[in-house]
Amino acid sequence: xxxxxxxxxxxMIGEYGREVCYAVDSEGKYTLSQSLxxxxxxxxxxxxxxxxxxxxxxxxELVQQKRVSPIAVYQAKHQMDLSLLAxxxxxxxxxxxxxxxxxxxNKLSDKILLRYCDVFGxxxxxxxxxxxxxxxxx
Amino acid sequence: xxSEISWQPISLSNKRNIMNTHIPFTHRQSAHCESGxxxxxxxxxxxxCSEALAFGIGEGLFFAYLPFIKLNKLPLTTYxxxxxxxxxxxxxxxxxxxxxxxxxxxxxxxxALDEKLLxxxxxxxxxxxxxxxxxxxxxxxxxxxxxxxxxxxxxxEYLISDPVLEDTVRCKSADLARARFAKGAxxxxxAMYSISSAPVNPDIKQAVKQSIVAVSKAMIKTPVFFLGTRxxxxxxxxxxxxxxxxxxxxxxxxxxxxxxxxxxxxxGGGGFRFMYAAYLQEAAELLGIEELxxxxxxxxxxxxxxxxxxxxxxxxxxGRPKKDDTYLHLSKILQQxxxxxxxxxxxxxxxxx
Numbered sequence: 001x002x003x004x005x006x007x008x009x010x011x012m013i014g015e016y017g018r019e020v021c022y023a024v025d026s027e028g029k030y031t032l033s034q035s036l037x038x039x040x041x042x043x044x045x046x047x048x049x050x051x052x053x054x055x056x057x058x059x060x061e062l063v064q065q066k067r068v069s070p071i072a073v074y075q076a077k078h079q080m081d082l083s084l085l086a087x088x089x090x091x092x093x094x095x096x097x098x099x100x101x102x103x104x105x106n107k108l109s110d111k112i113l114l115r116y117c118d119v120f121g122x123x124x125x126x127x128x129x130x131x132x133x134x135x136x137x138x
Numbered sequence: 139x140x141s142e143i144s145w146q147p148i149s150l151s152n153k154r155n156i157m158n159t160h161i162p163f164t165h166r167q168s169a170h171c172e173s174g175x176x177x178x179x180x181x182x183x184x185x186x187c188s189e190a191l192a193f194g195i196g197e198g199l200f201f202a203y204l205p206f207i208k209l210n211k212l213p214l215t216t217y218x219x220x221x222x223x224x225x226x227x228x229x230x231x232x233x234x235x236x237x238x239x240x241x242x243x244x245x246x247x248x249x250a251l252d253e254k255l256l257x258x259x260x261x262x263x264x265x266x267x268x269x270x271x272x273x274x275x276x277x278x279x280x281x282x283x284x285x286x287x288x289x290x291x292x293x294x295e296y297l298i299s300d301p302v303l304e305d306t307v308r309c310k311s312a313d314l315a316r317a318r319f320a321k322g323a324x325x326x327x328x329a330m331y332s333i334s335s336a337p338v339n340p341d342i343k344q345a346v347k348q349s350i351v352a353v354s355k356a357m358i359k360t361p362v363f364f365l366g367t368r369x370x371x372x373x374x375x376x377x378x379x380x381x382x383x384x385x386x387x388x389x390x391x392x393x394x395x396x397x398x399x400x401x402x403x404x405x406g407g408g409g410f411r412f413m414y415a416a417y418l419q420e421a422a423e424l425l426g427i428e429e430l431x432x433x434x435x436x437x438x439x440x441x442x443x444x445x446x447x448x449x450x451x452x453x454x455x456x457g458r459p460k461k462d463d464t465y466l467h468l469s470k471i472l473q474q475x476x477x478x479x480x481x482x483x484x485x486x487x488x489x490x491x
Binding site for chain 1: 210413442445
């Protein structure tokens with residue numbers, strides 16, 4: 001890649017600055033050139049985020065249908081699969097799986113829920129009353 | 139049940155060390171985090187080593203397609219060696235003493251970091267990029283191999299030289315603790331490292347010679363089908379079958395992930411191939427071997443071929459393929475990369491004999 005070909009396609013880095021890449025200058029010497037971004041990268045990056053949004057939507061729907069507990073929405077938001085979430089809350093996978101059932105979720109103690117809140121960076125109230133708050137928004 | 143006992147809230151208790159220290163440290167932006175950290179740390183200890191040189195001496199270049207390891211449900215592809223290898227190899231080759239530590243408790247890990255900073259020593263940390271608030275949101279994925287250098291602390295904020303960013307940044311201690319104790323694949327467990335002693339005149343030439351040979355051998359002589367240039371061919375065969383085996387949607391997700399690994403995760407472009415070409419150029423001058431210049435040129439062309447893969451593949455991901463953008467065509471580009479790289483490494487081995 002030549003320095004003149006270093007792409008400057010604005011996208012995912014936004015106003016966070018520029019990244020550097022390696023390119024050859026007019027004398028054939030390698031230099032570090034700053035780049036604002038590259039369209040193919042923007043495409044695949046937004047593809048990844050689209051997938052995450054889809055997962056969140058799916059989870060939200062299931063929560064509203066009371067088929068899973070609100071934990072699922074935050075799990076999707078934080079791009080966690082069951083195993084990763086279990087590691088973060090420090091519980092066995094089968095327990096987290098149980099907590100994803102609305103009936104069991106409703107009976108959980110503050111102590112257990114706080115573990116989830118800590119990982120997701122939310123308040124107990126936000127988690128417990130997720131359904132009520134998200135219905136009122138509609 | 140052991141996981142129950144080890145659980146600790148990620149948010150730290152109030153027992154924080156409030157201190158003010160700012161180590162004079164020259165921050166240089168780099169393309170890749172680990173080679174950038176290595177280079178910046180070495181320069182701090184008066185060893186002039188560019189990022190490309192650190193990447194090369196650290197035998198950073200590699201290829202592996204690991205479909206049996208999934209990242210966000212998608213197969214893992216890597217264009218570089220395992221995490222932590224670059225810095226370890228560079229230090230071994232140059233005779234630098236590196237002190238490495240891992241921790242079980244975030245409290246202790248942060249305390250150990252503070253102690254080093256008070257001694258005036260910059261500290262490298264392995265972190266999960268997902269939890270770093272200063273990171274551009276678009277890059278916030280669970281990715282536990284992000285390296286940075288902590289160079290000071292003011293009150294409750296750490297001063298950080300993150301090599302992939304233009305300038306130094308600040309990060310609250312609770313956030314840094316969270317990042318250092320990210321969970322999942324390759325969890326850092328608070329891993330931190332610092333240079334305890336560095337030689338005055340390291341034998342860089344010898345290190346360069348050894349590493350160039352080692353990289354070439356690893357790429358063409360590893361007797362496993364998913365590693366090195368054979369790995370690229372293996373991937374090429376798989377890519378051709380993706381639409382049939384996975385369906386269009388999933389195939390495009392696999393493809394997108396592949397392009398992300400190649401271009402996005404701080405590779406300096408073309409899956410580290412441009413950075414390695416820069417290294418070969420530096421090596422040619424250091425060793426006075428003219429042929430390495432032409433090897434560098436060839437590596438640049440190979441990098442361009444990898445880039446063309448990304449361009450064509452991204453159009454498929456976007457759902458706007460041009461006439462030639464097919465998985466079969468992509469597979470052919472990969473075969474070309476594999477073939478060209480193989481020839482180049484063979485030639486390099488001959489040059490270095």
